[in-house]
Amino acid sequence: MATGERRRTELLRGVLDLCLLAVMVEGPAYGYEMTRRLRSRGLSIVGEGSIYPLLGRLERDGLVETYRAASNGGPPRKYYSASDAGRRALAAGVSEWQAARDAVDAVLGPVEAEVEA
C-alpha cells in the first residue's frame, strides 16, 4: 500500500463511524447503500477497513437501530438508522473532529501556503 493511501486509510479509520452515523441521519440505509452515499461524497472504502465490522460495533454499542425490510426489487435487507444515543455520539464526535481538524490545520496550513508560494 502506498504511503499516501495508507495515511488516508488511517485518517479515515478514526472517523468512519462518524461518517456512517452521518449518512444514517439522512435516512435509514442498508450496508451497500451507505457505501454508495459515502462514495457520492468522494469517500470510497478502500484499503484497510470495511463498514461491516463498524456497523456491528455500532449495533453492539446501541448507537444504531436496525430492522429488516425489502429493498427495491431485491431481497430483504437490514436497514440501519442512528439511535438517540447514536445522534448524541455523532454530535460529540463532530465537535472532536472539528477541534482536531482546526489544530492540525493550524500546523499544516502554513506549510501548504509556503509550498504554493
Add this chain to the structure above:
Amino acid sequence: MSEFVEECRREWKRLGVPDPLANEMAADLEADLEEAAAEGASAEEVLGSGAFDPRSFAAAWAAERGLVQPPRPTPTAAPRRSRLAAVAAAFALIAILGLVVASVDVHAGTVKVAVASAGRPGFGVVIPPGARLIPSPAVGPRIRVLPAPGAGVVVGGSSRLEFRPVGVLLVLVGVVGLVATLLYWAPWARMRRRSG
C-alpha cells in the same frame, strides 16, 4: 452464493456464531456484493482490503458485533518478565526458609549427649545450664556407660519436633525451582524457544 461469502460462513461456523445470525450476515453480504457488481463496483470498494482475506473479515465482523470473543492479545514481554521474577523470588524465599528451619533444628533440636564421670566417689559432676544428668541405668542399651562410680549421661536441649528433614526439603525445592526458573529465563533459552 459467492466463494467469498461461503468462506465467511465457514469461518463463522468455526467460531461458533449461531446459524440464524450467520445466515443473516451472509444474506446481507451476498445482496450487497451482487448490487455492487451490478453497478460495476469492485468487491474491494465494498469490503476494503477484507476482500482479499475473507476469514479475517468474517472474524472481525463477528467480534465487533459481540458474537464471538475477540482474539486475545499476546502477552507483552514486560508482564512475563515480572511474573518470572516473582516466581524466582518465591523459590529463593522457599530456599531461605528451608535454611532457617534447618538451622533451628541444628541449634535447638539436636540432642547433645556426653558421658560424664566424677572419676572418684565423692566428687561432683559439672552440669551445663539446660542439661540434666541421667543416672547410668536409665540410659538404655544403645549407650554403654562404664561402671564407674558417679558416672552418668548428660542430656540437654532435646526437641520433640524433627525440623531438619523439612528444612532440607525446602532448601532442595527452593534451589531446584530457582535454577529451573533462571534457566527458563536465560537469554539463550528464550532465543531457542523463539526459533523453535
